[in-house]
Amino acid sequence: MASFLDAYATPKKDIPRRAYLTVSTLVAAAILALWCALSYGGLVRSDFLPTPDEVVTAAINGIADGSLLVNTSVSVTEIMSGFVIASVFAVPLGILMGSFKIAEAALEPVTNFVRYLPVSALIPLLILWVGIDIEEKISVIFIGTFFQQLILIADVSRGVSQDLLDVSYTLGANRRTVVARVLVPATLPGVMDTLRVTLGWAWTYLVVAELVAANKGLGYFILNSMRGLFTDQIFLGIMVIGLLGLITDQVFKLLRNWLLPWAAG
Amino acid sequence: MTVIATPKLRIANVALRFRSRGGVPVTALENISLDVEDKEFSVIVGPSGCGKTSLLRLVAGLIEPTEGAISLDDARISGPGKDRGMVFQSYTLFPWLTVQDNVEFGLRIAGIPAAQRRETAKRFIAQVGLNGFERLYPKQLSGGMMQRVALARALANDPAILLMDEPFGALDSQTRSLMQELLLDIWQASHKTVLFITHDIDESILLGDRVYVMTARPGRIKEMVQIGLPRPRTVDMLTSDAFIAIKRRIMHSIHEEAMRSVATERPAADG
Ligand SMILES: Nc1ncnc2c1ncn2[C@@H]1O[C@H](COP(=O)(O)OP(=O)(O)OP(=O)(O)O)[C@@H](O)[C@H]1O
Numbered sequence: 389m390a391s392f393l394d395a396y397a398t399p400k401k402d403i404p405r406r407a408y409l410t411v412s413t414l415v416a417a418a419i420l421a422l423w424c425a426l427s428y429g430g431l432v433r434s435d436f437l438p439t440p441d442e443v444v445t446a447a448i449n450g451i452a453d454g455s456l457l458v459n460t461s462v463s464v465t466e467i468m469s470g471f472v473i474a475s476v477f478a479v480p481l482g483i484l485m486g487s488f489k490i491a492e493a494a495l496e497p498v499t500n501f502v503r504y505l506p507v508s509a510l511i512p513l514l515i516l517w518v519g520i521d522i523e524e525k526i527s528v529i530f531i532g533t534f535f536q537q538l539i540l541i542a543d544v545s546r547g548v549s550q551d552l553l554d555v556s557y558t559l560g561a562n563r564r565t566v567v568a569r570v571l572v573p574a575t576l577p578g579v580m581d582t583l584r585v586t587l588g589w590a591w592t593y594l595v596v597a598e599l600v601a602a603n604k605g606l607g608y609f610i611l612n613s614m615r616g617l618f619t620d621q622i623f624l625g626i627m628v629i630g631l632l633g634l635i636t637d638q639v640f641k642l643l644r645n646w647l648l649p650w651a652a653g
Numbered sequence: 654m655t656v657i658a659t660p661k662l663r664i665a666n667v668a669l670r671f672r673s674r675g676g677v678p679v680t681a682l683e684n685i686s687l688d689v690e691d692k693e694f695s696v697i698v699g700p701s702g703c704g705k706t707s708l709l710r711l712v713a714g715l716i717e718p719t720e721g722a723i724s725l726d727d728a729r730i731s732g733p734g735k736d737r738g739m740v741f742q743s744y745t746l747f748p749w750l751t752v753q754d755n756v757e758f759g760l761r762i763a764g765i766p767a768a769q770r771r772e773t774a775k776r777f778i779a780q781v782g783l784n785g786f787e788r789l790y791p792k793q794l795s796g797g798m799m800q801r802v803a804l805a806r807a808l809a810n811d812p813a814i815l816l817m818d819e820p821f822g823a824l825d826s827q828t829r830s831l832m833q834e835l836l837l838d839i840w841q842a843s844h845k846t847v848l849f850i851t852h853d854i855d856e857s858i859l860l861g862d863r864v865y866v867m868t869a870r871p872g873r874i875k876e877m878v879q880i881g882l883p884r885p886r887t888v889d890m891l892t893s894d895a896f897i898a899i900k901r902r903i904m905h906s907i908h909e910e911a912m913r914s915v916a917t918e919r920p921a922a923d924g
């Protein structure tokens with residue numbers, strides 16, 4: 389017993405890979421089993437909780453008539469556009485904000501104000517300004533991610549060790565060289581981690597973005613299914629979003645190891 | 654007419670005060686004067702927090718003194734420059750550069766052609782005993798190896814003076830001994846002018862031609878001890894009678910100071 393506790397209840401201690409995978413699989417299986425029991429067992433009304441095979445059928449139908457692919461690609465386009473535009477501005481501005489007090493003074497108060505506004509509260513304004521087409525969806529994703537990215541990347545930049553900059557000066561670097569060759573590369577692992585986390589958050593804004601005047605997209609698909617009480621389709625939409633989130637997260641993980649092999653962790 | 658030889662580095666009546674919260678300035682250094690002669694190995698030994706790093710950062714030009722002046726080769730220091738190479742107390746290798754590229758960093762900035770850069774870097778990497786490690790990244794190195802690369806990187810720039818801030822402070826004692834021997838060998842071969850900082854009395858005597866004893870709060874130079882031990886030096890000397898006599902003298906000096914400060918200790922004593 390003591391040896392079991394030593395092996396599995398010591399903080400931060402590694403456990404065998406087999407044990408790790410077994411536990412992960414068991415939990416996933418348990419959730420699936422619970423779902424089956426509740427739905428097939430008739431414990432929950434079928435218009436509240438679909439059975440797994442109904443969801444699979446919905447998926448097959450969605451693939452067959454092409455609607456699933458169309459909705460997915462519309463959503464991916466919206467997410468990626470909003471996310472890329474946000475990142476293109478947030479990365480350089482965040483680095484400036486964390487390392488130059490003047491940039492911090494200019495940007496931080498505004499950012500901290502906007503960051504706590506619920507994005508949904510801005511939708512009426514966005515409709516007035518950019519209309520109800522894809523621009524509105526991209527704007528929602530942009531606002532949802534940009535300000536969070538800015539704060540996180542500023543922190544990354546602030547965290548770059550002063551000694552690392554100072555040693556560069558003693559090696560003959562001037563200010564410009566220090567920024568371009570030391571400060572920026574030193575932030576890259578943190579920037580990658582921030583992008584990875586905020587891309588996950590961008591997905592969470594999808595339904596909000598497609599709340600208004602959408603006729604395609606996974607968020608619309610879910611909302612529309614709700615109106616017809618098609619819970620199997622709601623489940624399908626949620627699962628596709630989860631799956632895409634998981635895939636993009638893994639892609640980022642691989643990208644980080646590939647682009648920044650020198651970074652720790 | 655007499656020629657007065659000026660020292661390589663002259664620190665004249667330097668004081669450093671930090672403005673702190675509440676507006677009460679903290680005096681980190683007071684009335685520091687010392688000269689480092691050309692090709693001389695000078696060591697400053699002092700307790701933790703006495704202002705050693707601040708003094709070295711002043712010489713590096715990373716901060717400015719509140720009073721006094723520092724000059725190198727008779728020219729007043731007004732900012733950082735590659736004539737004063739520095740090895741830091743913390744690990745400061747660029748994580749995204751290999752050992753080779755870290756050592757080449759200063760040369761690359763100076764616009765030295767690639768072939769020459771590579772050759773120079775290789776020479777200094779060999780000198781610190783890291784042949785074959787050129788392509789590794791810092792995360793693959795031990796603490797001792799990282800400090801060797803930092804030393805090679807500073808030396809590759811051929812600075813007029815080498816500033817070293819407790820470079821072996823974070824290493825275990827065996828590794829530290831090895832690093833001390835390595836540094837002695839390198840110094841014996843190059844006779845670089847060095848200003849070295851430590852809190853380790855043994856290290857100060859083993860390495861230095863002169864040892865300045867520093868006291869805390871505010872940091873001052875209490876005395877200068879000329880180390881007459883013959884060169885080349887080895888770690889075997891740590892147990893020689895001459896070494897122990899010098900050590901006794903320095904310990905006495907520091908002890909005296911500690912007693913004095915205990916006697917006058919007040920809560921939150923500062924400035
Ligand atoms: N930027 C700063 N602002 C305010 N106080 C500072 C600053 N830098 C250093 N000090 C203070 O100056 C004193 C000397 O610090 P310094 O780092 O130079 O000491 P040190 O001898 O190198 O210490 P250690 O042995 O821990 O490396 C300390 O009391 C420290 O708190």
Ligand SMILES: [Mg+2]
Binds near residue numbers: 705706707
């Ligand atoms: Mg220090």
